[in-house]
Structure formats: C-alpha cells, structure tokens
Amino acid sequence: xxTTSLAGRQAGPPALSARRRWTVLAVCALSMFLVGLDTTIxxxxxxxxxxxxxxGTRSLEWVxxxxxxxxxxxxxxxxxxxDRFGRRRVFQCGLVVxxxxxxxxxxxxxxxxxxxxxxxxxxxASMLSPVALAIVVNAMPDPKERAxxxxxxxxxxxxxxxxxxxxxxxxxxxFGWRSVFWINAPVIVGTLVLVAVFxxxxxxxxxxxxxxxxxxxxxxxxxxxVGVLIEGPRIGWTSPLALTGYAVxxxxxxxxxxxxxxxxxxxxxxxxxxxxxxAMAALGAVAVFVALNVTLxxxxxxxxxxxxxxxxxxxxxxxxxxxxxxxCAPWSGHLVGxxxxxxxxxxxxxxxxxxxxxxxxxxxxxxxxxxxxAYLLIGTGxxxxxxxxxxxxxxxxxxxxAGVAGAITSTARQVGSAIGIAVAGALVTNAAPAALAAATxxxxxxxxxxxxxxxxxxxxxxxxxxx
Numbered sequence: 389x390x391t392t393s394l395a396g397r398q399a400g401p402p403a404l405s406a407r408r409r410w411t412v413l414a415v416c417a418l419s420m421f422l423v424g425l426d427t428t429i430x431x432x433x434x435x436x437x438x439x440x441x442x443x444g445t446r447s448l449e450w451v452x453x454x455x456x457x458x459x460x461x462x463x464x465x466x467x468x469x470x471d472r473f474g475r476r477r478v479f480q481c482g483l484v485v486x487x488x489x490x491x492x493x494x495x496x497x498x499x500x501x502x503x504x505x506x507x508x509x510x511x512x513a514s515m516l517s518p519v520a521l522a523i524v525v526n527a528m529p530d531p532k533e534r535a536x537x538x539x540x541x542x543x544x545x546x547x548x549x550x551x552x553x554x555x556x557x558x559x560x561x562x563f564g565w566r567s568v569f570w571i572n573a574p575v576i577v578g579t580l581v582l583v584a585v586f587x588x589x590x591x592x593x594x595x596x597x598x599x600x601x602x603x604x605x606x607x608x609x610x611x612x613x614v615g616v617l618i619e620g621p622r623i624g625w626t627s628p629l630a631l632t633g634y635a636v637x638x639x640x641x642x643x644x645x646x647x648x649x650x651x652x653x654x655x656x657x658x659x660x661x662x663x664x665x666x667a668m669a670a671l672g673a674v675a676v677f678v679a680l681n682v683t684l685x686x687x688x689x690x691x692x693x694x695x696x697x698x699x700x701x702x703x704x705x706x707x708x709x710x711x712x713x714x715x716c717a718p719w720s721g722h723l724v725g726x727x728x729x730x731x732x733x734x735x736x737x738x739x740x741x742x743x744x745x746x747x748x749x750x751x752x753x754x755x756x757x758x759x760x761x762a763y764l765l766i767g768t769g770x771x772x773x774x775x776x777x778x779x780x781x782x783x784x785x786x787x788x789x790a791g792v793a794g795a796i797t798s799t800a801r802q803v804g805s806a807i808g809i810a811v812a813g814a815l816v817t818n819a820a821p822a823a824l825a826a827a828t829x830x831x832x833x834x835x836x837x838x839x840x841x842x843x844x845x846x847x848x849x850x851x852x853x854x855x
Contacts (some may be wrong), residue, residue, distance in 0.1 A: 458510030482515025557703020
C-alpha cells in the first residue's frame with residue numbers, strides 16, 4: 389500500500405500553536421481549492437477553446453480528461469513519495485509543476501500542446517491533494533480538532549468543484565479562455581511563499597516501496613477506458629479498434645489485480661473491496677462525480693451551443709449548484725457526526741435523483757426556472773454526499789488502513805470525473821445545435837441513476853463494520 393496514512397505522524401514533532409495549525413490548514417486548503425477548481429473551471433470554456441484552436445467537441449473532452457485521468461492515476465503514488473522524501477518537499481514540487489503547466493496551458497498554440505500541459509497539471513495536482521491532507525493531519529494531533537479541520541477541507545473541496553464554472557465564465561467573458569490558466573500563476577507563487585514560511589516538514593512513520601508495475605497498469609487501464617469512451621462515437625463502438633480497446637481494458641485490469649494481490653506493498657489494497665461498506669463507498673464516489681461532471685458538461689454545451697448563451701451567463705446558471713454544495717457540505721459533515729452517514733446519503737441520493745429527473749425532458753426552450761431548480765437540487769445532493777461517503781469508506785478500519793481507504797476513495801472521485809466527461813461528450817458530440825437538447829436526455833437519466841446508487845451506499849453504510 390503506497391499512500392499517505394492519515395494516522396501516520398512524524399515521531400516527536402514540535403507542537404504548533406493553534407494559530408499556526410489553522411494557518412497550515414488554510415495554506416493547504418488553498419492548494420486543494422486549485423485542484424478542484426481546475427477539474428471544472430475549464431468546462432464552461434470548452435466552446436471558446438474549440439473556436440480558438442479550431443477543434444470540435446470530441447477533441448475538447450481530452451482537455452478536461454487529460455487532467456483528471458493523470459490525477460486519478462497518480463494520487464496514491466504521490467502519497468508514497470511524500471512519505472519517503474518529505475511531505476512539504478513533494479508539496480512544493482507539486483506546486484511548481486502545476487504552476488509551470490498552467491503557464492504552458494495559457495500560451496498553448498495547439499490542442500496537442502494544451503492536452504499535454506493539462507496532463508502535466510494532473511501530475512502536479514496529484515502531489516497536492518493527498519499530500520496536503522497528510523500535512524494537515526500531521527499538524528493537528530488532537531482528534532477533535534483534526535475532525536473539524538477535515539470538515540473544513542471537505543467543504544473547500546466541494547466549493548471548488550462547484551465554483552469552477554462560475555469562476556471560469558467570469559474570467560473568459562472578461563479576459564478570454566486563456567485566463568482560466570493564467571489565474572493559477574499568482575496563486576501558486578503566493579502559496580509557495582506561504583508554504584515556505586508556515587508549513588513544517590513531515591514524513592510517514594515508515595516509507596513504503598513504490599509499486600511501479602501496479603502504477604503503470606492502473607494508468608494504462610484508466611487511459612484506455614476513457615479513450616474508448618471519448619473516441620467511440622468517431623471510430624464506432626464495434627469497430628476493430630474499439631474491440632481492441634475493450635480487450636486491452638480487460639487484460640490490464642486483470643493484470644493489475646494479479647500484480648496487486650502478489651505484491652507485499654501494493655499500490656492499492658484490493659482486500660478493502662471485500663468490505664461491502666468500502667466497496668459501495670468507492671462506487672458512490674464514482675457515481676457522485678459522474679453526475680456532477682455530466683451535469684457541468686451538458687449544461688455548458690446546451691446553454692452555449694443550443695441557446696447561444698455567453699460563458700458568463702452559463703457560469704451564472706450554475707450558481708444555484710455552487711450555493712447548494714457550499715451550504716450543505718458542512719451541514720452534511722455535522723449530520724454524519726450526529727446520526728451517522730446513512731441519512732445524509734439518502735438525502736444526497738434523493739436530491740441528485742430529483743435534479744436529474746427534472747431535465748429528462750429538456751427542450752430548446754425549457755424554462756429557466758426549471759433549469760436553475762435542477763442545478764440547485766444536484767448541487768445540494770453533491771454537498772450532502774462527500775462527507776458520508778468518506779466516513780463510510782474509513783468506518784471500522786484501523787488507522788493503518790484508513791489512509792489507504794481515503795486515498796482510494798479520492799482516486800474513485802477523479803475516475804468518476806473522467807468517466808462523466810467522456811460519457812457526456814459521447815452523447816452530444818455529433819448533435820447539431822437544434823438537436824442537442826434531445827441528445828442530452830440519456831445523460832440526465834444517468835444523473836438520476838447515479839443518485840439512486842447513493843441509496844445502496846446508505847444501506848451498505850449500516851452493514852457490519854469489521855475490517
């Protein structure tokens with residue numbers, strides 16, 4: 389298991405003052421905000437990026453998924469590197485990589501350069517998310533204070549994902565699509581200074597070996613899966629190339645499982661999936677982020693292509709979603725602490741399902757009130773979902789395995805993001821503007837189905853807690 393343990397703390401670190409501890413949280417949460425923001429901020433700018441670079445919808449999906457696939461693939465390995473070489477050091481390297489890649493994105497002359505730079509952003513982001521959380525946990529040895537800090541962390545992450553389209557729309561309207569990448573540069577520079585001043589160095593209690601074969605197989609499986617979903621409409625779902633892709637996915641997944649079961653320190657502890665609560669929590673994480681990203685991409689393409697809205701107006705339409713996520717994420721964390729994860733998961737599933745069903749009859753002239761209501765429902769469900777999913781994943785596990793469970797759940801979220809973008813794009817890639825609304829209908833059914841998955845996760849969260 390090569391990941392950063394939530395419980396692992398450097399032996400005998402000097403105690404930090406309360407002000408310093410919460411400053412560390414603020415600095416690390418800022419990096420997490422960037423990671424989440426860059427997952428969704430680009431969505432609203434895809435039509436303008438396509439116009440600027442002269443490419444179509446199908447190719448533009450790679451602009452989003454190059455980031456999320458690489459991020460998902462490397463999250464766990466980056467945690468292992470941080471345990472071995474120092475969390476602050478790896479965190480700083482991640483900030484530099486992310487910042488440089490953002491500048492390359494901003495000046496990219498072609499789609500190929502932009503996609504490659506987005507992948508590099510994913511590399512940098514993988515060194516920020518799990519490592520920053522480990523830094524926060526290490527800085528806060530008191531369990532109650534740590535729980536509050538993780539609650540703040542979850543709220544920041546939810547806010548960043550939901551705020552991406554609104555932020556992106558405003559920037560694009562004022563400064564053009566390249567501004568969504570330029571904005572990262574000053575934030576990165578400021579964060580690097582704050583890290584150098586306030587964040588102490590820490591390492592895991594025991595450095596774990598890197599599982600290079602497992603890492604390669606996981607990356608290959610994710611890349612080919614997303615590639616087939618994105619390119620399927622163009623090459624044909626039953627074409628020889630697509631059939632070869634299916635075979636590669638099955639072969640790499642089987643090889644990954646075989647390698648992980650045989651290694652003494654695997655990249656991913658597959659034994660965790662034998663616990664129904666954990667397996668369902670991972671599935672729930674995928675489902676929630678599929679729903680979110682299907683919603684965001686279909687919203688962008690429908691409003692800008694079918695209804696002719698500007699990026700700013702499109703981003704403003706997601707304001708109810710951001711509001712629901714921001715208000716409900718901390719409320720959900722409070723409920724989990726009081727009544728457990730099952731009830732918040734049922735609430736989350738109900739809201740997401742209702743939001744998806746609202747739009748299954750989407751038309752060219754659907755009333756704006758219905759659109760905003762649907763986005764509010766989906767955002768509210770998203771806000772309620774994250775805390776109980778994480779709680780379900782780690783519940784009943786000893787500290788030595790809780791970090792691994794949390795890292796796998798984070799990976800599942802990014803996998804869901806990548807799949808959601810690929811599926812949404814596949815649904816509408818060949819649709820003319822007049823037919824785009826009807827082409828989105830299966831996507832909204834998928835969103836509703838993702839909400840129903842959370843009812844099953846709620847049921848599993850009340851199952852036995854044994855590891």
